Every structure is written in C-alpha cells, then in structure tokens.
Amino acid sequence: MEKTDILAKLPGAFTESALRQEMITHGKFITVNKDDTIVREGQFLDFLPIVITGEIRVFQQKEDREILLYYVREGQTCMMSLSAAYFSQTSTSYGVATKPSEIFVFPTRLVNEWQLKYSSWNAFLIQTFRSRYDELLGSFESVAFDPxxxxxxxxxxxxxxxxxxxxxxxxxxxxxxxxxxxxxxxxxxxxxxxxxxxxxxxxxxxxxx
Amino acid sequence: MEKTDILAKLPGAFTESALRQEMITHGKFITVNKDDTIVREGQFLDFLPIVITGEIRVFQQKEDREILLYYVREGQTCMMSLSAAYFSQTSTSYGVATKPSEIFVFPTRLVNEWQLKYSSWNAFLIQTFRSRYDELLGSFESVAFDPxxxxxxxxxxxxxxxxxxxxxxxxxxxxxxxxxxxxxxxxxxxxxxxxxxxxxxxxxxxxxx
DNA sequence: AGAAAACGGTATCAAAAGTTACATAACTCA
DNA sequence: TGAGTTATGTAACTTTTGATACCGTTTTCT
Known part of the structure; x- marks a missing residue:
C-alpha cells in the first residue's frame, strides 16, 4: 500500500501534519483476517495498534468462560496496549479481529514522545483513556447490578x-x-x-x- | 494553613517548581469530616480534588445497593473528576470521606492548561487514568468471575x-x-x-x- | 437508667443462574 | 449422499444468592 493511501486512512483527529508524517514514517501497516489474535493474555506489548478498518474484540478469559470488555473500531486504539506503552507491562486481555481488519502499529516509545510534541496526539490518548474507562464502568455496573x-x-x-x-x-x-x-x-x-x-x-x- | 505547609504536603511527583507554585496560587485547601460527601451522582464537576491526607471512598449506587469502585488516597485524584474535567460531564459515582481528610481542589480549566505546560502534571494524569483503569478492571473481573x-x-x-x-x-x-x-x-x-x-x-x- | 440504634445469628423461602444430559434440525463438505 | 459438525430446544437438578422475618446482645445517647 502506498504511503499516501495510509495517510488518507488515518483518523482525522491527528491534525498536525508533522505528526501524520511521523506516523507514516514510523508506523507499520498490517492486515489481519477474521479471528486472528492481535494480542493475547500475558503478551508483552512493544507496539501500539490503531485500527484503520475493521474491528477488534477485546475480552478477558478465565478457564472456559470469557467476557467482553469492548471493541476497538476504526480510528481507535487498544486501551491495554496504550496502558502497557506507558508502564512496560503485559496484556491481561485478548484482542481478536471480528472481521478482516487493517491495523497501523507503532513502537511504544513513540507514544510518549509524541504526547509531548503533538497536542492532537495527546488529546487522542486522553480521549481513549477516558472513553474506555467509561465503557468499562458501564460494563461493570451492568454486571454488578443487572440480571x-x-x-x-x-x-x-x-x-x-x-x-x-x-x-x-x-x-x-x-x-x-x-x-x-x-x-x-x-x-x-x-x-x-x-x-x-x-x-x-x-x-x-x-x-x- | 500557611501556603508553605501546603507546598510541603503536595505529592512529590510534581517536580516543576513553577507547577507547585501555580498549584498553591490557584488551589483551594479544604478539610472534610468522616462521612462527608465530596461528590455525588449527577453532580456537575468544576473542580479537581487531590487528596493530601485521609481517604475518599468512591462507589456507585443503584436503589439501595451500592458497590465499591476504589479509594482515593494520599497524593491521588479522583478519576471521575478528572474525566469530567476533560469533557464537561456529571459524575456517575459518589465520593465520601472515610476519615477526616484534607483535600486540595483546583478549577478544572487548569487541568488542561497544566498538561501542556508541565510534564510531571501530564505524567500524573496518565498514571491516574491508568491505575484507576486497572483497578476497575480488577473489580470487574472479580464481579464477573468470582463467587x-x-x-x-x-x-x-x-x-x-x-x-x-x-x-x-x-x-x-x-x-x-x-x-x-x-x-x-x-x-x-x-x-x-x-x-x-x-x-x-x-x-x-x-x-x- | 432506659430507649433507641447498631450489630450479629439464624431459619425459611424464593429466585436466578449454572450444570448435565439428551434430543432434533440444519448445515457442510468430502 | 451420508457422516460429521454446528445450532438449538428442553427437562431435571443443584448451587448460589437474595429476601424476609425474628431473635438476642451490645453500644450509644439522652
């Protein structure tokens, strides 16, 4: 795929052209099939994925039961990866594509660098943390209170x-x-x-x- | 209380002296008693609290049942408030002091300003989002899987x-x-x-x- | 002291959810 | 086409949890 095509697919949220240029320079574009596993429990994460097209299902698994945490959709990133990007840690969840998907991945070290350099990247991170937290809270309330x-x-x-x-x-x-x-x-x-x-x-x- | 005393109580994480000075200039120091409510559901938040001493219990309530989300302890801030600081929203949780506590509160507009100016403030925010997320995830797993x-x-x-x-x-x-x-x-x-x-x-x- | 509130023990019942087992229908693919 | 797989239906049972009720004890407060 041409770099200009990738650029066109980047979420519009990244307003700084220097950032978009860096993303293209350092990012790696990968495609996955339905049911491919992107992240598994215990995996050490040295990359941050942003979904360009498709959908990743993020869930937890204990023995033979599992439970949905959330979906990562177009223009979004995975909370667990983001988290791990800040504090070198392993994932506690699974991420599996629900359909053929295109994913843009970056080395995690850039996550921190960009945050100080680009305010739109920073806003993207905060927005991600915040909305994932709300989603999880919603799931929690639901599991705790609803039949x-x-x-x-x-x-x-x-x-x-x-x-x-x-x-x-x-x-x-x-x-x-x-x-x-x-x-x-x-x-x-x-x-x-x-x-x-x-x-x-x-x-x-x-x-x- | 003297401003110098407040300074001494600020979490050591805020390394920039200019930030510490701003916090003292713009912050308001309040004390609450055990069982005082700091935040209630539906409340619009225009301040961000940082706990200096004591402990705030954050929980959800539905009808006559409630469930613990987490505690805000010394040097920590409340996730819900932080969240609301970014996207003007009302709280979906309650915050009640479990013991006599001292709290430092700031206007929410500063939360954004400081993030761009002070990297230690930024790190504090990310750390907060991240650890609260992990805590909530732990509670979620527990409620979902454990008897x-x-x-x-x-x-x-x-x-x-x-x-x-x-x-x-x-x-x-x-x-x-x-x-x-x-x-x-x-x-x-x-x-x-x-x-x-x-x-x-x-x-x-x-x-x- | 006396009343009221808080605390804990326990029995009984009901509801929600999980487990096991088995059956049938539909779909897939060699 | 026919064997294997997937999807669904359903009965019977157990376990977990919640609801209600009532009891006595301890603490608190006036």
Missing part, C-alpha cells in the same frame, strides 16, 4: 442499533461468551423473549421486534 | 495487608455494601469461614487467621 436477561436484551438492542438492522447474526453460544454466561442460559432466556413477542428466533440469527 | 465468598475473603486479606494487621474493623453491613451484596449473605459466609477456621468473629471486627 442476565436485561443484559442480554440490551446487548441485542445495541447490536441492532449499531448495525441499523433488527437481524442479529450470532449464535447462542457466542452470545453466552459475550455476556460471560452459558449457552443453555442464553437459549432459555431467548425462548422467553420469543414467547413475550420481543424477538423471533432462527438458526444463526435473531430477529428483534 | 461472593471468594471476593469477601480477598477483601479481608487486602484490608489486613493494607493495614498490616489481621484485625479488620468493619461491620457486616458495611462489608456487604463494599461488595454489593446484603448483610445476611455476608454474615452467613463469615460464619462459614469461622467454622473453617479462617477467621474469628467479634462484634465490630473480624480477626483474620
């Missing part, structure tokens, strides 16, 4: 809104993973929703009504 | 370690609040721990063995 059926319905509605379609393409098993529960529980609750007329169930997808 | 008895035991052990004493002075009711459950549940589990010889129960405190 699973409510969380499940919220998840479905969010999906439908995000995709702008009432057809939610996901298996019960994967829904269970997202919410940190089990397949049987999800099937049971969904069947309840169907009887209440809230959804219609099909193999491989759910129609929100 | 209450395990969380309770962890809480007791952390307390004992922090205070360097096996005598944990807290009521069952307050333990329940910290963990987001109810008094009866805590009493039941603690009694179980006692029968297993893990603790010894007294009125008003718990002896960890």
């Amino acid at each position: 699973i059926d409510k969380r499940l319905l919220t998840y479905l509605k969010n999906w439908a809104q995000k995709e702008n379609s009432p057809k939610i393409v996901i298996s019960h098993q994967n829904l269970a993973y997202e919410l940190g529960t089990t397949r049987v529980v999800v099937s049971r609750i969904l069947k309840g929703f169907e009887q209440q007329g809230k959804v219609k169930l099909f193999r491989g997808y759910i129609q929100l009504k | 209450i008895d395990k969380r309770l035991l962890t809480y007791l052990k952390n307390w004992a370690q922090k205070e360097n004493s096996p005598k944990i002075v807290i009521s069952h009711q307050n333990l329940a609040y910290e963990l987001g459950t109810t008094r009866v549940v805590v009493s039941r589990i603690l009694k179980g721990f006692e029968q297993q010889g893990k603790v010894k129960l007294f009125r008003g405190y718990i002896q960890l063995k």
Whole structure:
C-alpha cells in the first residue's frame, strides 16, 4: 500500500501534519483476517495498534468462560496496549479481529514522545483513556447490578442499533461468551423473549421486534 | 494553613517548581469530616480534588445497593473528576470521606492548561487514568468471575495487608455494601469461614487467621 | 437508667443462574 | 449422499444468592 493511501486512512483527529508524517514514517501497516489474535493474555506489548478498518474484540478469559470488555473500531486504539506503552507491562486481555481488519502499529516509545510534541496526539490518548474507562464502568455496573436477561436484551438492542438492522447474526453460544454466561442460559432466556413477542428466533440469527 | 505547609504536603511527583507554585496560587485547601460527601451522582464537576491526607471512598449506587469502585488516597485524584474535567460531564459515582481528610481542589480549566505546560502534571494524569483503569478492571473481573465468598475473603486479606494487621474493623453491613451484596449473605459466609477456621468473629471486627 | 440504634445469628423461602444430559434440525463438505 | 459438525430446544437438578422475618446482645445517647 502506498504511503499516501495510509495517510488518507488515518483518523482525522491527528491534525498536525508533522505528526501524520511521523506516523507514516514510523508506523507499520498490517492486515489481519477474521479471528486472528492481535494480542493475547500475558503478551508483552512493544507496539501500539490503531485500527484503520475493521474491528477488534477485546475480552478477558478465565478457564472456559470469557467476557467482553469492548471493541476497538476504526480510528481507535487498544486501551491495554496504550496502558502497557506507558508502564512496560503485559496484556491481561485478548484482542481478536471480528472481521478482516487493517491495523497501523507503532513502537511504544513513540507514544510518549509524541504526547509531548503533538497536542492532537495527546488529546487522542486522553480521549481513549477516558472513553474506555467509561465503557468499562458501564460494563461493570451492568454486571454488578443487572440480571442476565436485561443484559442480554440490551446487548441485542445495541447490536441492532449499531448495525441499523433488527437481524442479529450470532449464535447462542457466542452470545453466552459475550455476556460471560452459558449457552443453555442464553437459549432459555431467548425462548422467553420469543414467547413475550420481543424477538423471533432462527438458526444463526435473531430477529428483534 | 500557611501556603508553605501546603507546598510541603503536595505529592512529590510534581517536580516543576513553577507547577507547585501555580498549584498553591490557584488551589483551594479544604478539610472534610468522616462521612462527608465530596461528590455525588449527577453532580456537575468544576473542580479537581487531590487528596493530601485521609481517604475518599468512591462507589456507585443503584436503589439501595451500592458497590465499591476504589479509594482515593494520599497524593491521588479522583478519576471521575478528572474525566469530567476533560469533557464537561456529571459524575456517575459518589465520593465520601472515610476519615477526616484534607483535600486540595483546583478549577478544572487548569487541568488542561497544566498538561501542556508541565510534564510531571501530564505524567500524573496518565498514571491516574491508568491505575484507576486497572483497578476497575480488577473489580470487574472479580464481579464477573468470582463467587461472593471468594471476593469477601480477598477483601479481608487486602484490608489486613493494607493495614498490616489481621484485625479488620468493619461491620457486616458495611462489608456487604463494599461488595454489593446484603448483610445476611455476608454474615452467613463469615460464619462459614469461622467454622473453617479462617477467621474469628467479634462484634465490630473480624480477626483474620 | 432506659430507649433507641447498631450489630450479629439464624431459619425459611424464593429466585436466578449454572450444570448435565439428551434430543432434533440444519448445515457442510468430502 | 451420508457422516460429521454446528445450532438449538428442553427437562431435571443443584448451587448460589437474595429476601424476609425474628431473635438476642451490645453500644450509644439522652
């Protein structure tokens, strides 16, 4: 890919042209396939990824259960990597591409350098910390206070809104993973929703009504 | 209190003398009593607090249940306030002093100004975001994956370690609040721990063995 | 001292969620 | 086409947690 093309794909948030030039000079452009693992638990991070296109799912895993933390979408970066960039640490989460994605990666040492030189980079970092924190707080509140059926319905509605379609393409098993529960529980609750007329169930997808 | 005394109490992390001078010039020193509320849910924040002495408990509340997010201790600031300082927002948490405390507060506009001018202030902010994020992530993992008895035991052990004493002075009711459950549940589990010889129960405190 | 509040113990019941097991339908692919 | 895989449905059961109620003891406050 040409450098000018990469430039065009960089989030518009980076206003300083000197910064954009540095990003192109030092960054490395990589593409990943669906289900490729970008970051795994325990991995030492010496790079910071910014998603150009596609989506990375960031989650935690304990034994055979996992739970969704958040998604990294276009123009965003991974909180765990950013964190590790400041204080050399290993990741406590997994990052897996949910679709074919293009990612721009930088050596972590630049994260600090740029912060002092470029205010738009600094704003990007603060914005990232802040929004990831809010997201996590939201998840926390939800797990701490809300019963699973409510969380499940919220998840479905969010999906439908995000995709702008009432057809939610996901298996019960994967829904269970997202919410940190089990397949049987999800099937049971969904069947309840169907009887209440809230959804219609099909193999491989759910129609929100 | 004399300004020189305040200076002496500022966290050593603020290395630039110009910054320390600005903090004294623009900051306001306040003292609060135990159980005083510093921040409440829905409150608009136009100040950033740094705890000089004492401790602030930050928690969430829904109806009559609450759950601990973290403590703000000496030299630390409140994540929610910091967050609000960047993006004018209201707090979604409560902050209550657990003991008589001294707090230094600044107008939020300075938070941004200082970040560009003083690198030690910037490092302080990043460190704050980062450590609060990690704490919240820890709480999240715990709530998502661990049964209450395990969380309770962890809480007791952390307390004992922090205070360097096996005598944990807290009521069952307050333990329940910290963990987001109810008094009866805590009493039941603690009694179980006692029968297993893990603790010894007294009125008003718990002896960890 | 006497009342009120705080603290803790415990029994009983209900609800939520997880576990195990088994069955059927649909899809995939050699 | 037929075997293997994936997706879903559902029953029965257990465990965990929460809700309610009532008790006696200790502390606090007037």
